[in-house]
Amino acid sequence: MPNQHLDLMDRRILIELQANGRATNHEISERVGLSPSPCLRRIKALEKQGAIQRYVALVDPEVLGLSVSAFVRVRLSGQDDRHLAEFENAVAEFPEVMECYLMSGEADYQLRVLVSSLGNFEDFLRHKLTRISGVSQVTSSFALRPIVYRTALPIAS
Structure with a gap:
């Protein structure tokens, strides 16, 4: 709309x-x-x-022990429709992936991943993300603490 x-x-x-x-x-x-x-x-x-898509409860990740927030940039070996669709379908199935964006620039995708520990992040990388066909490079950064986190869109009134 x-x-x-x-x-x-x-x-x-x-x-x-x-x-x-x-x-x-x-x-x-x-x-x-x-x-x-x-x-x-x-x-x-x-x-x-469709202006209102759905109603949700915002749950504090710390309460659930999800204290590791990682931003992961992924480069694919090919950017054709087949590789893009395969990657997008796979990451949509991973509950650790909170957000995924198709990007311009050096990385093809940027993900926000939420897990309980660095060990769980390593498992996610080794056993899920890097096993997707076509993933050629993964670069991760970890959030130390949130400064601004908004869920409300900026609506001019």
Whole structure:
């Protein structure tokens, strides 16, 4: 859904939902200055149009013992459609891969990988990532600590 289709009220609703996805329709309607029925209609329309993709709970990785965050750059031996699709299908199956981007520049892909230890990261590299056909180079960097981590998109209101 292109940005120009969102009016000010839609944007305000999205800001509220990003801040608290569990807020009730009544709470959202009060915060944005709209009565509950039209607010709910707008939320349903935003869901139907794909502006709202899904609702999730943000879980603290430290609580689950997932304290190692690595950024992994991957270069493939070939960049044809077959190699790209094979790599993308494989990494989509790895639960350790939190994000994967097709990149421009020196690396073909950038991944954010979350694991519980350096040993588990080594296992991930040796037994999963480097076994994907066509992977020719892997470079990893480890996050020491997060400085900025946002889940809410910057919506102009």
